[in-house]
Amino acid sequence: MSNSTATADFWFDPTCPFAWVTSRWMGEVEKVRDVRTDWHVMSLAVLNEGRDLPADYRERMDKAWGPVRVIIAAAELHGPENIKKLYDAMGTRIHEKGMKDYDAVIAESLEEAGLPAELAEIAATDKFDEQLRASHQRAIDMVGDDVGTPVVAFNGTAFFGPVLTRIPRGEEAGKMFDGAVLLASNPAFFEIKRSRTESPQFD
Numbered sequence: 001m002s003n004s005t006a007t008a009d010f011w012f013d014p015t016c017p018f019a020w021v022t023s024r025w026m027g028e029v030e031k032v033r034d035v036r037t038d039w040h041v042m043s044l045a046v047l048n049e050g051r052d053l054p055a056d057y058r059e060r061m062d063k064a065w066g067p068v069r070v071i072i073a074a075a076e077l078h079g080p081e082n083i084k085k086l087y088d089a090m091g092t093r094i095h096e097k098g099m100k101d102y103d104a105v106i107a108e109s110l111e112e113a114g115l116p117a118e119l120a121e122i123a124a125t126d127k128f129d130e131q132l133r134a135s136h137q138r139a140i141d142m143v144g145d146d147v148g149t150p151v152v153a154f155n156g157t158a159f160f161g162p163v164l165t166r167i168p169r170g171e172e173a174g175k176m177f178d179g180a181v182l183l184a185s186n187p188a189f190f191e192i193k194r195s196r197t198e199s200p201q202f203d
Contacts, residue, residue, distance in 0.1 A: 008035055009153040011042040011139035014067040014090045015060070015102075017200040019150035021164045023087070024202070026152075028173035035177070039083045041075075042136040042149055043068045066102050066123030067094075072132045073122040074115055085113040096202050154184040165200045 010026055012019040026037050045064045053061065067090050074082040089109035093099040106120045122128060139151040139158065147160035159180075168176050183189045 006035060008037045009040060009158070010037050011040045011135070011149065011151040012087060013042055013044045013064060013149045014071060014087055015064045015094060016044060016149045017095050017202075018148075018163050018165075020091045020095045021167055021200045021202065022150045022152065022162060023091070024167045025162075025164055025173055025176070028167065028169050029177040032171055032174035033177055039080075039087060040135050040139065041068050041072050041083065041132060042139045042151060043132060044149060046133060046136045047140075047148065063102055067106060068132060069122050069125070069128060070106050070110070070119055072135065073119055073128045074110075074113070076128055076131055077119070078115060082113060082115060086110070086115070089113055095200070152180070154181045157184040157187075159184065163196070165196065165198050167202070 008026060008029075010023060012023055029035055030037060043064065045061045045068070048057075048061045071083055071086045071090070074086055086109050089112040090105055093105045093108060094102075099105050103120070103123070106123055107117065110117055110119055140147075142153060142158035143151055143160050149160075151158055151160055152162070153159075162176070162180060167173075183192075
């Protein structure tokens with residue numbers, strides 16, 4: 001991999017288990033490759049606005065507003081470095097600890113990140129939705145509408161995914177990153193896909 005590949009951009013929704021696995025992969029990549037990740041929010045709730053969804057999935061999308069709203073508010077009010085801090089804290093609770101109460105997730109995560117507890121109030125308001133939608137739209141502008149989360153950009157070329165169900169470690173993570181960079185560098189490359197046969201695992 002060329003040393004010019006210094007930055008990856010990663011868009012996530014904190015409630016998405018696939019984004020969580022891929023984000024942990026990027027953490028492994030940073031240990032074995034000369035790359036730094038910039039973290040951004042996108043929103044499954046925004047993505048699914050106006051769509052006819054099953055009732056249980058609609059309920060999940062309604063709940064998904066809270067965590068991402070709090071992250072974008074923390075970034076706007078206290079600095080972008082808090083995006084990753086809160087993502088790590090929320091994701092650990094939602095995906096690894098299996099917490100379903102997002103109010104509790106938000107409160108505990110704010111405390112862990114050393115951020116004001118009153119930021120939790122943003123979860124139920126649209127005060128920072130303009131900024132949230134703008135961040136989300138930057139990802140969509142790069143990959144199109146028929147995608148989900150995560151969106152990862154290498155050298156300015158973005159793709160939905162990679163969708164992983166297990167976290168590659170060490171040099172395996174680095175080799176996968178090298179392959180993704182190689183594919184992303186070709187403007188004629190668009191998609192690789194196969195049917196998923198297992199659910200995300202976080203160990």
